[in-house]
Amino acid sequence: MSNTSTSSAGKTRWYIADAYLPSCGRGETWEGHESVCVLNVGAADATLDFILYFDGREPIEIKGLKLPARSNRHIGMHKPEMLGGVEVPRDVPYGIEVASDQPVIVQYSRLDVTQPNFTLMTTIPYAE
Amino acid sequence: MSNTSTSSAGKTRWYIADAYLPSCGRGETWEGHESVCVLNVGAADATLDFILYFDGREPIEIKGLKLPARSNRHIGMHKPEMLGGVEVPRDVPYGIEVASDQPVIVQYSRLDVTQPNFTLMTTIPYAE
Amino acid sequence: MSNTSTSSAGKTRWYIADAYLPSCGRGETWEGHESVCVLNVGAADATLDFILYFDGREPIEIKGLKLPARSNRHIGMHKPEMLGGVEVPRDVPYGIEVASDQPVIVQYSRLDVTQPNFTLMTTIPYAE
Amino acid sequence: MSNTSTSSAGKTRWYIADAYLPSCGRGETWEGHESVCVLNVGAADATLDFILYFDGREPIEIKGLKLPARSNRHIGMHKPEMLGGVEVPRDVPYGIEVASDQPVIVQYSRLDVTQPNFTLMTTIPYAE
Numbered sequence: 001m002s003n004t005s006t007s008s009a010g011k012t013r014w015y016i017a018d019a020y021l022p023s024c025g026r027g028e029t030w031e032g033h034e035s036v037c038v039l040n041v042g043a044a045d046a047t048l049d050f051i052l053y054f055d056g057r058e059p060i061e062i063k064g065l066k067l068p069a070r071s072n073r074h075i076g077m078h079k080p081e082m083l084g085g086v087e088v089p090r091d092v093p094y095g096i097e098v099a100s101d102q103p104v105i106v107q108y109s110r111l112d113v114t115q116p117n118f119t120l121m122t123t124i125p126y127a128e
Numbered sequence: 129m130s131n132t133s134t135s136s137a138g139k140t141r142w143y144i145a146d147a148y149l150p151s152c153g154r155g156e157t158w159e160g161h162e163s164v165c166v167l168n169v170g171a172a173d174a175t176l177d178f179i180l181y182f183d184g185r186e187p188i189e190i191k192g193l194k195l196p197a198r199s200n201r202h203i204g205m206h207k208p209e210m211l212g213g214v215e216v217p218r219d220v221p222y223g224i225e226v227a228s229d230q231p232v233i234v235q236y237s238r239l240d241v242t243q244p245n246f247t248l249m250t251t252i253p254y255a256e
Numbered sequence: 257m258s259n260t261s262t263s264s265a266g267k268t269r270w271y272i273a274d275a276y277l278p279s280c281g282r283g284e285t286w287e288g289h290e291s292v293c294v295l296n297v298g299a300a301d302a303t304l305d306f307i308l309y310f311d312g313r314e315p316i317e318i319k320g321l322k323l324p325a326r327s328n329r330h331i332g333m334h335k336p337e338m339l340g341g342v343e344v345p346r347d348v349p350y351g352i353e354v355a356s357d358q359p360v361i362v363q364y365s366r367l368d369v370t371q372p373n374f375t376l377m378t379t380i381p382y383a384e
Numbered sequence: 385m386s387n388t389s390t391s392s393a394g395k396t397r398w399y400i401a402d403a404y405l406p407s408c409g410r411g412e413t414w415e416g417h418e419s420v421c422v423l424n425v426g427a428a429d430a431t432l433d434f435i436l437y438f439d440g441r442e443p444i445e446i447k448g449l450k451l452p453a454r455s456n457r458h459i460g461m462h463k464p465e466m467l468g469g470v471e472v473p474r475d476v477p478y479g480i481e482v483a484s485d486q487p488v489i490v491q492y493s494r495l496d497v498t499q500p501n502f503t504l505m506t507t508i509p510y511a512e
Contacts, residue, residue, distance in 0.1 A: 009269060009271060009353075009382075009384050010271065010382065010384075011382075013137060015137060015138065015167055015169065015233040016167075016235065017165040017166060017167040017200065017233045017234055017235035017252075018163065018165035018202060018235040018236075018237045018250055019200075020202075035274065037273040037274035037349070037351065038273060039271055039272075039273040039309055039351035039353075040309075041271065041307070041309065041353055051169070053167055053168075053169065053198060053199055053200040054199065054200055055199055055200055055201045055202075056199070059198055070309060070315055071309055071310065071311055071312070072273065072275075072309040072310060072311055072349065072350055072351030073311045073349070074274060074276075074311075074349040093165070093200065093201070093202040094200055095165070095167035095200030095233070097137075097167075097169055105271040105273045105351070105381075105382045106273055106382075107272065107273035107274040107379065107381075107382075108274075109274045109377065110248065110250075112246065112248055114246060117245045117246055117373045117375075117501065118368065118370060118373055118375055119245075119246055119247045119248045119375045119503065120248070120366065120368055120375045120376070120377040121237065121248040121249055121250040121377055121505075122250070122274055122366075122377040122378070122379050123235065123250050123251050123252050123379050123507070124252065124273075124379050124380065124381060124382050125233075125235075125252065126137075126138065126139075126233045126234075126235075126252050126255070127382070128137050128138075141393060143393060143394065143423055143425065143489040144423075144491065145421040145422060145423040145456065145489045145490055145491035145508075146419065146421035146458060146491040146492075146493045146506055147456075148458075179425070181423055181424075181425065181454060181455055181456040182455065182456055183455055183456055183457045183458075184455070187454055221421070221456065221457070221458040222456050223421065223423035223456030223489070225393075225423075225425055238504065238506075240502065240504055242502060245373065245501045245502055247375065247501075247502055247503045247504045248504070249377075249493065249504040249505055249506040250506070251379070251491065251506050251507050251508050252508065253489075253491075253508060254393075254394065254395075254489045254490075254491075254508050254511070256393050256394075265397060265399060265481075265510075265512050266399065266510065266512075267510075291402065293401040293402035293477070293479070294401060295399055295400075295401040295437055295479035295481075296437075297399065297435070297437065297481055326437060326443055327437055327438065327439055327440070328401065328403075328437040328438060328439055328477065328478055328479030329439045329477070330402060330404075330439075330477040361399040361401045361479070361509075361510045362401055362510075363400065363401035363402040363507065363509075363510075364402075365402045365505065373501045373503075374496065374498060374501055374503055375503045376494065376496055376503045376504070376505040377505055378402055378494075378505040378506070378507050379507050380401075380507050380508065380509060380510050383510070
């Protein structure tokens, strides 16, 4: 008998307070980027909305991103094709709210090649 | 219909046990620094107080930092102009308590260029 | 009298949304890898099952990994001998669900030498 | 009126599943190390016990570390003088349980200079 679960898990609201998409990056293999990685272990497809918050400018909304049941996607904030066509401004500090209609698990990671070496950081965002 | 939320979220007390502001740093693009990144998704402006705790010296208080409703700010601990004029001592291990009169979300990140390459670390602090 | 505890601690379900096993890596000392580090402070041996979730391919299950009581193991996702013989695909974004029949504590870390320097990231996964 | 708090905060049990003290490191400024950073915002001094857990060897206990009220200490696992004289084995994966008689906040960080560049990682451990 297995002790693995196929039921849903996670939260429906996630908050990333340190987001930043660098314009510079002389990486050999990768350009600098950041990813909002989303894991849906449930049996229902999830629909995700993002709100981007800034210092001194209006929030930007990204709506209706789909994540199939029992799948994982690393959503690159530098890839408009993964963001319903939205271009995230570069070199601007911001924060991200992720809202989902199904419980999901989010992890935020950044790969920076500015100097030009390669550094990674990751965290599980705050969830409610 | 959207599943995004405009109500407040977060906590009012956040605790960073590993803070450190390096004096050295030969970065090409950035000097070494650390940031307390704060996201306020609520409809009310927030007022933040910081207490810095040390090993063998008295705590330092920074009071009355403002963060507007529905905005995000990356507060650089190396920028007295973002800290009500307080100069944080460099090369000294310390910890930070962030208290807010509104629920907010905090993330702590450090960029270090000591050696002289570029490395990042980030985490969501402990909250109550 | 000691204030340390020998009772169990932790959770039985852990979720890592950003997993990735790089194929490249010219490290001097280490090859690039990622580890699911598991701490069992309880008096009972634990049995762990992993489910790997992908974008556009079926999940992979890894079953019956053993972790003795009062021990710690850093499970390398690049080591089939620690994964019941399963070879994790390289260069593919994925997510990991860890299920345990006993409470355990999990931490996820990645060491990347792609460029070819050495960078680390770590986080405590989401748990339920 | 201030909204800062002087009451205690935190937890009394913290668990780090990925600890590792490298023997190698050709750092210009720092040797490779890891730190268990502890923040005590309360009015009472705290006494800390550590248990180190391994894969295939018995746990090691470190007892009676003191942390004054309203202070912060970055406890270097490479410094026997901060660990009651205990020498932590190098190049061995392990995990750490931190038990405190007062609520405290813990953050775990590692600085690695193996290759020989400089990389940082940090996380808030799991707490109960």
